[in-house]
Amino acid sequence: MKAYALLGGPTDLWPKDIKKQLLTAKQNDELIFGVDRGALFLKELGITPDVAIGDFDSLQAKDLALIEKSVKDIRYSNPVKDWTDSELMLQTVFKDYQADRLTILGATGGRIDHFLINLLMLLNPSINQFAQKVELLDQQNSIEFFNPGMYVIKKKEEYSYIGFALLSATKDFNITGARYDLKHYSSKYPRVFSSNEFLPNSDHFKISFKQGMIAALYSKDVDRFHNL
């Protein structure tokens, strides 16, 4: 079953059609998770999450009461903890609810420590097994995660650019059949290869690597507020 999780990141970076996406998911009985302030955002969108997760310490009492009154499964996390709320959410989505795909919204922008936790959490060995089921999605980026192996990277029409972030030490990374191919690249530290492209008349290319974790970064330009 497909699942969605809304985190507490800035709402102005949400995909434009987030409400429609989530309402459609709800109608299809897909799972919806709210993490911390994300649970409140869901209520404000008119959607009661199936599960709310967090310490909720940034919420006002009346807002927390609204969540506690309507959400059937609430997981309270400890503010001083080994697991971040995002990691606890992944455990719940995949271990308890057995979802087979997860789209995470509200995970980017704002405080950089929060974003980096969301970007890097799948390196944690205890949840690393779920990496390839997870997508981070915002207004102009879609991020997918890969453990070592060989993969076909497919074009997504709405995104103009494709890059790769080597999130940890990497062995023997290869890109084959793209605009810029790469052969047997290894690195002891993280590195980003940005602005690759699909070949004309091709909707895919291949990547492979033997050690590490790699994020595929699909992105597009958007018209943003520009006021100097």
Place this chain on the structure above:
Amino acid sequence: MKAYALLGGPTDLWPKDIKKQLLTAKQNDELIFGVDRGALFLKELGITPDVAIGDFDSLQAKDLALIEKSVKDIRYSNPVKDWTDSELMLQTVFKDYQADRLTILGATGGRIDHFLINLLMLLNPSINQFAQKVELLDQQNSIEFFNPGMYVIKKKEEYSYIGFALLSATKDFNITGARYDLKHYSSKYPRVFSSNEFLPNSDHFKISFKQGMIAALYSKDVDRFHNL
């Protein structure tokens, strides 16, 4: 000498007082670098950069002409290249212009591949020596970089939170004298420790580590556009 570099990231994430900061810098004869679209943004702010760097391929001809007519030192980069524009900028700032501090603006938000290049570029061994002279600054985050050693982390009044991102494999990371101390932490992959605090009546604590690169993440909450 102090230097500033403005990159092409979203303008709505700039520090609120960016124009004042840069005009003051200009008056004090500090160095100002514009990277790609950032060079045009500077012109739009009424500031002619000392140096413009980039392939400028996203600029219209008239905008590039404006830059070429007024900027004395222009470094054209090759779109297909080993060095990103940001890396080329660091080389120019520290090797050619011998700056002793650099604040990078316009480096966050927007395309995540662009942000990650800016966050991770100092891991590159050929520019790693400059890490401790660099700050990334936006509306709600200040990021500083550390190579192995022992450091005093000082409170910055405007930021409520302090976290640390271990950007690569790390050996023997210690936090001493903070709200949440840490002893002899090692990791083979990147990891984030967020939401630490300074002790009451203390404006500093210590960190040390023996291998890796660590970013100090100062952050604060801001009122953002919120329209559901």
